[in-house]
Amino acid sequence: MAVAMYLAMAAAVALLINGATSDGTSKYTNHTVGDSAGWFFNSTTNKTSTDYSAWAAKQTFNLGDYLIFNTITNQTVIQTYNKTTYDSCTMDDALDSDTFQYGGGSNGFGETLTVPVPLTIESAQYYFSDADDGEQCQHGMAFEIKVGHGLGLPPSLNQPPPPPYAPPPVPADEGQSPPITVVTTPSNNGEMRAGASICWLVLLLVVMLSFLQA
Ligand SMILES: *[C@@H]1O[C@H](CO)[C@@H](O)[C@H](O)[C@H]1NC(C)=O
Numbered sequence: 001m002a003v004a005m006y007l008a009m010a011a012a013v014a015l016l017i018n019g020a021t022s023d024g025t026s027k028y029t030n031h032t033v034g035d036s037a038g039w040f041f042n043s044t045t046n047k048t049s050t051d052y053s054a055w056a057a058k059q060t061f062n063l064g065d066y067l068i069f070n071t072i073t074n075q076t077v078i079q080t081y082n083k084t085t086y087d088s089c090t091m092d093d094a095l096d097s098d099t100f101q102y103g104g105g106s107n108g109f110g111e112t113l114t115v116p117v118p119l120t121i122e123s124a125q126y127y128f129s130d131a132d133d134g135e136q137c138q139h140g141m142a143f144e145i146k147v148g149h150g151l152g153l154p155p156s157l158n159q160p161p162p163p164p165y166a167p168p169p170v171p172a173d174e175g176q177s178p179p180i181t182v183v184t185t186p187s188n189n190g191e192m193r194a195g196a197s198i199c200w201l202v203l204l205l206v207v208m209l210s211f212l213q214a
């Protein structure tokens, strides 16, 4: 009986320590677009190096994941949330608020580059290359994805929250002394953490003692 209890406790502690990170569905993923084929278009044959819609259909995308485009400067990486823009294969008429071009900063052809695109909005979104006046996109340099919630945005990709509400100052009553500023320092944080781990140690000891007494 006590042995079973001890094993259950040990399993619970192990779970707490490992957290949910050992599970494949509970971490952020980097999706390499086209896998080893990359993000390439051959302007002589008008062919993409792989079927990007088929590639996208096999993936599960969540907030905080990245798309990694391994490509060259002959292709572009356009992200849009606007299906009209996607279907048009050009960003000429696109709004600044829903369509973004990633990467580069180079005007040369044929330079290799890696373009990471974080997935920060839970919605349908679209990608295409608008190079060669939209020819590339019309010949398959385009795909659509659906981004789910997953773990939600990690702090590194999150917008900082707005500052907390501060009530407007009220004029001090006559004759009142000025408020005293209390300065607190977070210097006892380390002690508190040590206290927490001692709690865990004591709990483990109690469990082990009950095991020994059985
Ligand atoms: C995913 O890609 C981003 C952007 O390049 C990078 O910061 C991060 O370390 C990558 N994560 C993994 C697990 O490779």
Ligand SMILES: *[C@@H]1O[C@H](CO)[C@@H](O)[C@H](O)[C@H]1NC(C)=O
Pocket: 042, 043, 044, 045
């Ligand atoms: C495009 O395809 C043609 C025919 O297969 C090939 O000869 C050529 O090397 C390819 N171009 C690039 C840049 O891969």
Ligand SMILES: *[C@@H]1O[C@H](CO)[C@@H](O)[C@H](O)[C@H]1NC(C)=O
Pocket: 043, 044, 045, 046, 135
């Ligand atoms: C590729 O597309 C261009 C423009 O649409 C066209 O002129 C050319 O003939 C096409 N080449 C092939 C091999 O289909």
Ligand SMILES: *[C@@H]1O[C@H](CO)[C@@H](O)[C@H](O)[C@H]1NC(C)=O
Pocket: 082, 083, 084, 085, 093, 094, 095, 098
């Ligand atoms: C999509 O973009 C077009 C311009 O290309 C704009 O007229 C339209 O309002 C946008 N749609 C949405 C839903 O924002």
Ligand SMILES: *[C@@H]1O[C@H](CO)[C@@H](O)[C@H](O)[C@H]1NC(C)=O
Pocket: 041, 042, 043, 072, 074, 109, 110
């Ligand atoms: C990139 O574009 C340039 C100019 O059109 C062309 O000469 C070159 O062959 C292209 N490179 C590849 C790898 O497609």
